[in-house]
Amino acid sequence: DAKTTQPPSMDCAEGRAANLPCNHSTISGNEYVYWYRQIHSQGPQYIIHGLKNNETNEMASLIITEDRKSSTLILPHATLRDTAVYYCIVRGPYTNAGKSTFGDGTTLTVKP
Amino acid sequence: NAGVTQTPKFRILKIGQSMTLQCTQDMNHNYMYWYRQDPGMGLKLIYYSVGAGITDKGEVPNGYNVSRSTTEDFPLRLELAAPSQTSVYFCASSGSGRTGELFFGEGSRLTVL
Numbered sequence: 001d002a003k004t005t006q007p008p009s010m011d012c013a014e015g016r017a018a019n020l021p022c023n024h025s026t027i028s029g030n031e032y033v034y035w036y037r038q039i040h041s042q043g044p045q046y047i048i049h050g051l052k053n054n055e056t057n058e059m060a061s062l063i064i065t066e067d068r069k070s071s072t073l074i075l076p077h078a079t080l081r082d083t084a085v086y087y088c089i090v091r092g093p094y095t096n097a098g099k100s101t102f103g104d105g106t107t108l109t110v111k112p
Numbered sequence: 113n114a115g116v117t118q119t120p121k122f123r124i125l126k127i128g129q130s131m132t133l134q135c136t137q138d139m140n141h142n143y144m145y146w147y148r149q150d151p152g153m154g155l156k157l158i159y160y161s162v163g164a165g166i167t168d169k170g171e172v173p174n175g176y177n178v179s180r181s182t183t184e185d186f187p188l189r190l191e192l193a194a195p196s197q198t199s200v201y202f203c204a205s206s207g208s209g210r211t212g213e214l215f216f217g218e219g220s221r222l223t224v225l
Contacts, residue, residue: 041221043116044202044214044216096160096162097206098144098160098206100214102154104153104154105154
């Protein structure tokens with residue numbers, strides 16, 4: 001599975017959009033991009049995933065660049081409860097889900 | 113649905129003691145996993161199971177054992193607890209080993225003194 005690079009921390013004002021970047025320049029054509037978040041001391045929570053098209057659900061939007069070398073998770077109206085560590089994971093279709101590599105992630109702090 | 117349930121939430125052990133962390137899921141998932149997370153670090157896979165009766169080692173299996181007698185339950189056993197096993201333990205499940213997302217429990221915080 002391709003390695004990912006994320007900034008260690010980011011701040012966002014409450015009510016504004018939070019844009020979390022992820023670099024995955026060595027991604028292969030059949031590898032998916034997954035996003036999870038971990039609110040303090042809780043188990044990680046699945047947010048969204050995509051292959052090449054942009055995806056949106058009730059929690060967030062995922063924008064994947066055309067060359068698929070990077071992606072951005074967008075929380076459209078961040079709230080204080082969105083303060084968490086966000087993990088970007090690249091995983092191939094033949095890799096067991098549980099062997100996903102949860103690295104250091106990005107610590108997002110939403111400020112009032 | 114309760115999802116993935118872990119017990120206990122907190123436990124303090126003395127060096128050399130043994131204990132079992134319980135994990136149960138009600139989503140009829142075949143795949144289940146145990147992770148540990150040390151302070152400020154990412155998750156490390158301890159053991160996983162692809163179905164009842166089948167288990168396999170992850171990245172850091174030493175000092176742990178698992179069993180999977182039913183689809184619902186995946187207990188993690190710590191034998192001869194050591195301070196290095198002080199950590200937060202997470203159980204997770206997925207419906208598919210390939211494309212499914214992971215569902216996590218709330219974690220079990222273990223301290224070994």
